[in-house]
Amino acid sequence: MKEKILEVLAFLKEKQVDYADLRVNEILQENIQTENLKVQSLSTTTSYGYGIRVFLDGSMGFAASQDFSQMEATALQALAIAKASRLVQKTPIKLAVKPIVVDHYETPIEIDPFTVAKQVKLELLFTAEKAMRQAAPAIFRTHGALGFRKEYKIFADTEGSYISQTLVESGGGIDAVAVAQGEMQTRSFPNSARGNYATAGYEFVRDLQLVENSARVAKEAMALLTAEECPSGYFDLVIDPSQLTLQIHESVGHPLELDRILGYEAGYAGTSFISTDMLGKFHYGSPLINIVGDATCPCGLGTFGYDDDGIAAQRIPLITKGVVENVLTSRDTAAVAQLLPNGTARADGWARIPIVRMTNISLLPGDFELDELIGGVQYGFYLDINQSWSIDDRRTNFQFATEIAYEIKDGKLTGKIFKNPLYTGITPEFWNSCDGVAKAKYWKLFGTPNCGKGEPGQVAHVGHGSAPARFRKVKVGVADVQ
Amino acid sequence: MFNKAELYQMIDWAVAAAGQHPILVLASSSAEGLTRFANSEIHQNVFEDVTDLRITVMGKQKKSQVTTNKITRQGIERAVADAIENLMLLPEGEEVPALVSQPASIEMERFNQALADEFSAEQRALRLGEQLDRIQLPYQAYGQLSYGENALALGNSCGIRRYFRSNSANCSVLISHENGASGYAGAVAARGGELELAAAFRRADQKAQANQAPIDLDVGAYTVILEPNAVFDLLMYTTLLGFSGKSLQQKSSFLTDRLGEKIFDQKLSIKDDWENENALGIPFDFEGSLRQKLNLIEQGVAKEVAYDLASGAKAGVASTGHSVGMDLFGAIPINIVVTPGEKTLQQIIAETEQGLLVTRFHYMNPVNPRQALLTGLTRDGFFKIENGVVTAAVNNMRMTESMLKAFNQIEAISSDCERFSAFVGNFYVPAMKIKQFHFTGKTGMKQ
Numbered sequence: 001m002k003e004k005i006l007e008v009l010a011f012l013k014e015k016q017v018d019y020a021d022l023r024v025n026e027i028l029q030e031n032i033q034t035e036n037l038k039v040q041s042l043s044t045t046t047s048y049g050y051g052i053r054v055f056l057d058g059s060m061g062f063a064a065s066q067d068f069s070q071m072e073a074t075a076l077q078a079l080a081i082a083k084a085s086r087l088v089q090k091t092p093i094k095l096a097v098k099p100i101v102v103d104h105y106e107t108p109i110e111i112d113p114f115t116v117a118k119q120v121k122l123e124l125l126f127t128a129e130k131a132m133r134q135a136a137p138a139i140f141r142t143h144g145a146l147g148f149r150k151e152y153k154i155f156a157d158t159e160g161s162y163i164s165q166t167l168v169e170s171g172g173g174i175d176a177v178a179v180a181q182g183e184m185q186t187r188s189f190p191n192s193a194r195g196n197y198a199t200a201g202y203e204f205v206r207d208l209q210l211v212e213n214s215a216r217v218a219k220e221a222m223a224l225l226t227a228e229e230c231p232s233g234y235f236d237l238v239i240d241p242s243q244l245t246l247q248i249h250e251s252v253g254h255p256l257e258l259d260r261i262l263g264y265e266a267g268y269a270g271t272s273f274i275s276t277d278m279l280g281k282f283h284y285g286s287p288l289i290n291i292v293g294d295a296t297c298p299c300g301l302g303t304f305g306y307d308d309d310g311i312a313a314q315r316i317p318l319i320t321k322g323v324v325e326n327v328l329t330s331r332d333t334a335a336v337a338q339l340l341p342n343g344t345a346r347a348d349g350w351a352r353i354p355i356v357r358m359t360n361i362s363l364l365p366g367d368f369e370l371d372e373l374i375g376g377v378q379y380g381f382y383l384d385i386n387q388s389w390s391i392d393d394r395r396t397n398f399q400f401a402t403e404i405a406y407e408i409k410d411g412k413l414t415g416k417i418f419k420n421p422l423y424t425g426i427t428p429e430f431w432n433s434c435d436g437v438a439k440a441k442y443w444k445l446f447g448t449p450n451c452g453k454g455e456p457g458q459v460a461h462v463g464h465g466s467a468p469a470r471f472r473k474v475k476v477g478v479a480d481v482q
Numbered sequence: 483m484f485n486k487a488e489l490y491q492m493i494d495w496a497v498a499a500a501g502q503h504p505i506l507v508l509a510s511s512s513a514e515g516l517t518r519f520a521n522s523e524i525h526q527n528v529f530e531d532v533t534d535l536r537i538t539v540m541g542k543q544k545k546s547q548v549t550t551n552k553i554t555r556q557g558i559e560r561a562v563a564d565a566i567e568n569l570m571l572l573p574e575g576e577e578v579p580a581l582v583s584q585p586a587s588i589e590m591e592r593f594n595q596a597l598a599d600e601f602s603a604e605q606r607a608l609r610l611g612e613q614l615d616r617i618q619l620p621y622q623a624y625g626q627l628s629y630g631e632n633a634l635a636l637g638n639s640c641g642i643r644r645y646f647r648s649n650s651a652n653c654s655v656l657i658s659h660e661n662g663a664s665g666y667a668g669a670v671a672a673r674g675g676e677l678e679l680a681a682a683f684r685r686a687d688q689k690a691q692a693n694q695a696p697i698d699l700d701v702g703a704y705t706v707i708l709e710p711n712a713v714f715d716l717l718m719y720t721t722l723l724g725f726s727g728k729s730l731q732q733k734s735s736f737l738t739d740r741l742g743e744k745i746f747d748q749k750l751s752i753k754d755d756w757e758n759e760n761a762l763g764i765p766f767d768f769e770g771s772l773r774q775k776l777n778l779i780e781q782g783v784a785k786e787v788a789y790d791l792a793s794g795a796k797a798g799v800a801s802t803g804h805s806v807g808m809d810l811f812g813a814i815p816i817n818i819v820v821t822p823g824e825k826t827l828q829q830i831i832a833e834t835e836q837g838l839l840v841t842r843f844h845y846m847n848p849v850n851p852r853q854a855l856l857t858g859l860t861r862d863g864f865f866k867i868e869n870g871v872v873t874a875a876v877n878n879m880r881m882t883e884s885m886l887k888a889f890n891q892i893e894a895i896s897s898d899c900e901r902f903s904a905f906v907g908n909f910y911v912p913a914m915k916i917k918q919f920h921f922t923g924k925t926g927m928k929q
Contacts, residue, residue: 033809038575041809042568043547046561047534061603062528066551077529081515084603085527088611093525118571140733179733184852264520266664267625267656270844270861332525351530388849390880392859394662397880397925399857401849420850424880424923455626456516456530478882478922481701 005156008052008071013158015079018055019095021157022075023308025049025350030114030148034125036141037133042118049350054078058092059085060332064351096334096341098311100160105305107168108298109201113148116202121146128174128210135215136222140179145194146172146205147449149461161310169301169461170204171197171447174214178221185224185419187403189213190446191242192385197447197461198299220404223417230405230418232477236380237423238373238470243402244363245446245464246386251427252284252291253358253462255395256318256326257344258333260356269453270393273427274324276337284324285431288469290364291319293328295343300360300463301447304346308354311343318361322432330356348458355454362445362465366437373436373470374408381405381476382413382468383421399424423476430471438467484511484533484553486589486645489635495555496537497639499562503569504540504581506638508768508807509533514630517606522614522622524607536807539565540581543574579791582770582801583640592648592763593631596674601629601651613655613683620660621690627653627679636770644766648672652903655682656862657690663875665689666841666862668711670901670908689841689863696875697866698926704838705893706919707830707867710900711842713820713911715858717752718904720885721815723851725754725778726804727793728812736854736886737784744782746889749823752779754788754804754815760901760910761817768807776802776815782890788813806906816907823895827913830894832870834915839865839872843881854885859925880923891917 005022012020026048033040049066052075061082065074125144132142149169156162173195175188190196190208198204239247255272259265274282285291295313297303304313309331316326329337330345333356345354374382388401405421407414425433445465452459484492489509496507511533518526534551535558546568550561606627617623629651636644651671658664667685671677708716729735737745754776756763765773769791777785788804789797790813804813831839841863849855859880866874896913 039544039572040575041547042572043549044564044568045549047549047551049532049551051530060525060527062526064528064530064532066532066553081527081529081603084607085517085524087604087607088524088614091523118568122573177732177734182738182852184734262520263622263624263658264518264525266520266658267518267654351532353526353528388847388857390845390847390857390859392878392880392925393844393861394925397859397878397923399849399880399882399923422849426926455518455526455628456514456528475923478920481882481920481922482703 004071005154008075009156009158011072012054012075017158018057019158020052020054021155022050022052023347023350024154026152027349028114028150032118032121032125032146034122034129034144037126037129039122047349051350052078053353054082055093055095056082057086058094059089060093061085062353093332094335095331098309098331098341101306101310101312102162104164106166107199109168111202113168113170113202114150124210128214131211131214132174132176132218136176136218138222139176139218141177144174147194147197155306155308155310157310163306163310165305167199167304168201169197170200170202171195172205172208172210174210174217176218176221178225180225183225185221187217187221188385189217192387192403193450197301197449199301199303200299204299224404224419227417227419230421230477232480234473235476236377236470236472237474238377238382238408238468240382240384240468241444241446241466242385243383243400244466244469245448246389246400248361248363248464248466249448249462250389250391251395251398253361255427256328257356258327258329258337261327262333262336265453268455273394273396276327278324280323280325282324283322283432284319284428285322286434287321288366288434288437289319289322289431291361292316292364293318293344293359293361295359297360297362297463300445301449302359302462307343307345308347309341309345311341314343316342328356328358330354346460348460352456352458355458357460358451358462360463360465363437363469365440365443365467368436368438370438370442370468373438373468374413375411376436376470377408377411380408381421382408396427398427421476422478423474425474430474433472433474434469435472436470438469442467483513483531483631483633486635489633490637490643492535492553492558493635493637495558496535496562497637499559500539500639503566504639506538506581506769507636508536509635512630512632514628515603515606516626516628517610518626519610519614520624522617524610527603535561537561537565539569540578541569543577544569544572545578546572577795579795581638581640582642585772586641587643588766588772589645590765592672594649594673597649597651597671600674609679613679617657621657623655623657625653625655634764638770642770644770646764651677653677653679653682655686657686659690663690663693664862665693670903692865692872693863693875696877698877698924699879701921701923703918703920705834705836705915705917707834707837707839707913707915709827709841709913710911711902712840713914714902714909715843715846716856716885717818717909717911719846719848719856720854721818723848723854725787725815726811726813727787727789727797730787731793731796734851736852737787738852741784741787743784745784745886746779746782747892748782749892749895750779750782750889751821753819754778754817755819756817758817758819758910760908761819762907767803767805769801769805771801771803771805773803778815788815814906818909820911822897822899822912824897825894826898827896830896830913830915831867834867835869837867838876839867849882855882856885857882878925879921881920882922883920888916888919893917
């Protein structure tokens with residue numbers, strides 16, 4: 001394969017391209033879902049192919065195929081597309097300089113998830129489901145999911161880089177659905193949208209404690225049926241990492257993607273309220289807000305050795321003491337903004353081009369005990385696990401619903417729960433209202449395997465870590481809108 | 483891409499490899515070229531050619547699925563062997579409905595050669611270049627122009643054959659002023675000469691020009707005129723949430739226990755009609771069932787929902803031919819056609835004393851499926867209407883509204899409809915005027 005790849009790149013060099021790269025991917029996936037103590041689905045997927053990206057006189061072309069006997073033809077097709085772009089190109093696309101790398105990277109794992117018998121995986125889900133049903137016999141639906149992914153990648157380019165990687169992901173989760181007249185409530189663990197995922201082996205799933213949390217999840221789903229509707233108004237909130245994950249994702253990660261800032265996603269996913277001239281100046285959040293983009297974070301779903309530009313994974317300070325410092329860049333976007341490429345260009349497979357994607361965008365821990373955060377709330381809520389999300393095309397106005405709100409009164413959790421909590425705000429106002437982040441011992445990392453962006457659509461696997469954090473006077477609910 | 487004979491050959495290899503095991507094979511082959519532009523320049527230009535097989539092997543009460551793009555005979559036989567191996571270790575579960583056995587063959591082509599001749603990479607670039615040259619600073623253009631061909635073949639161990647081939651072109655155009663004022667227009671075409679790129683650029687440009695000096699409005703309930711794109715956004719999620727038999731069985735649909743009741747305004751009738759010329763038009767579903775037309779909403783009354791084999795068996799009815807091959811959803815109507823009204827969008831605007839005109843919504847998501855409660859934000863053209871004319875642009879706002887309320891407060895439906903591409907399939911929808919539509923948030927920052 002290596003010989004063939006180098007041959008194709010040499011062939012393109014002969015055609016006087018500015019630059020070309022060739023990526024080969026083989027992706028294996030296994031997904032298991034159980035529902036009401038029956039197997040809902042057991043599916044495996046294999047996808048194997050290659051994509052060739054060409055820059056010719058500052059114009060871009062890309063072609064992808066699964067026919068390895070036609071690599072030269074595919075290269076010529078990419079070249080023809082670049083020539084088509086060139087017909088109308090006014091400003092040549094440039095690529096920022098990067099080091100030449102020859103290396104291999106593998107996700108460190110204890111247990112290859114593909115070597116674990118499917119019966120073992122099914123047994124885990126059934127045991128968790130049984131525990132849910134035992135704890136809440138009236139539960140309407142119980143569900144469990146496990147997912148595993150292994151990706152073999154080769155990246156090679158005309159500059160001389162040749163990088164191979166093996167990335168492994170594992171994860172899963174459970175949920176319980178309770179139904180009554182006109183009402184449906186869900187509780188999930190460790191997070192909604194099929195759980196939590198990491199670059200790790202089966203040990204990650206083994207340690208998720210799905211069974212240990214089953215009873216609580218089912219009982220809470222039932223309890224929500226008779227819980228009061230969460231009130232509307234302005235309240236202090238302590239938000240759990242399971243929800244902060246998505247808050248960070250939507251209101252920090254996406255707005256700090258340089259391609260969005262430059263307008264490359266304007267026609268589809270949108271732009272950003274951030275511009276590069278705000279770097280080092282703009283107060284994104286309170287001084288307690290420190291956020292990094294860390295592609296080296298152990299177990300992060302956005303962790304890898306090298307991105308699909310061939311640039312090493314790195315840890316980037318994005319927001320330091322509340323001030324925005326850096327953005328996520330690729331070689332092509334960095335060149336436009338005269339910044340450095342920082343290793344965040346990723347494609348979701350062989351058939352798509354690398355675009356700027358989040359890695360692990362995480363809120364660093366603070367100095368608070370959880371009790372202290374809660375203790376500082378006169379009346380408010382502790383919000384747990386995302387249920388719904390939406391944010392505008394510039395990433396300012398967001399609205400999130402969570403599965404549950406736990407009442408906080410006079411600095412203590414009262415034990416009372418509310419259903420259908422929803423909170424909404426404006427990105428910098430929200431992050432500036434943070435006056436407490438919990439310590440490192442409360443910090444949790446969540447994997448989001450379904451971040452959509454790009455045309456044709458691409459799905460990225462990203463991670464977000466945080467500890468619980470407190471936000472003041474946040475708008476909760478919309479029932480008061482007349 | 484592979485042709486019909488080649489795809490059938492792959493299916494034959496899979497069926498032969500399955501031996502006595504019942505098997506369903508779905509072969510999908512597609513090629514798409516897409517040219518993306520930003521800041522009035524082409525910045526991404528791509529092509530992909532992808533073929534894969536989804537193989538489902540079944541027992542009486544279990545099934546396993548393997549998807550592969552290793553489509554040599556050896557690769558396919560390996561995938562079938564893996565599927566059988568997985569099946570063997572599965573415990574008995576839900577009853578698996580019998581495979582479709584009739585009719586023996588359904589084949590259809592909705593492939594338009596004139597369209598294929600229109601959109602090579604070179605033609606896409608040249609046509610875009612012509613439009614991009616017309617956009618003058620401080621306005622710039624963003625979006626994409628794409629052309630794709632798709633072939634779908636299906637077979638099973640009962641010997642049925644299904645084949646469908648189509649092609650389509652698609653553009654989305656956003657024109658934006660440097661101050662952020664934007665306008666949007668899109669188009670989907672299935673026939674040569676149908677995609678009017680210049681018209682899309684013109685519409686987006688006009689909207690961007692009008693979208694200047696926006697005023698701020700308070701949150702609250704307003705009469706809105708939703709252009710077809712905004713109606714499509716609402717209906718796409720409404721369809722996903724409510725019109726499947728599985729969602730009724732899972733009690734997640736807003737139609738739970740309400741089939742047969744009047745749930746929307748009597749002005750609203752929604753069909754799923756694969757034969758409509760604006761539909762995607764696949765005459766069978768992903769299980770091989772013959773696709774039926776559905777009368778989803780008739781004058782506001784919830785009449786029918788979509789079933790695949792499994793959800794149909796649970797409900798004691800036959801499949802309606804709406805499987806999309808995704809267990810999560812079961813069956814989804816993918817050819818939504820809304821019965822148009824009598825007045826044009828322009829007439830509806832002209833007759834409106836006070837209202838807001840919405841071009842489209844952004845990042846819509848369900849908040850509460852049982853209440854059909856959706857949230858999303860206006861985008862790329864949000865205007866105030868007074869005494870029948872647009873008088874001002876308005877800063878974008880967030881809507882949070884139950885479709886059970888919104889579609890019960892329809893004042894008018896337009897006679898002019900537009901076609902849209904959804905996750906799967908097409909929607910052909912008009913504009914709507916709706917009373918008491920709730921905007922619950924503003925997008926502006928206090929700086």
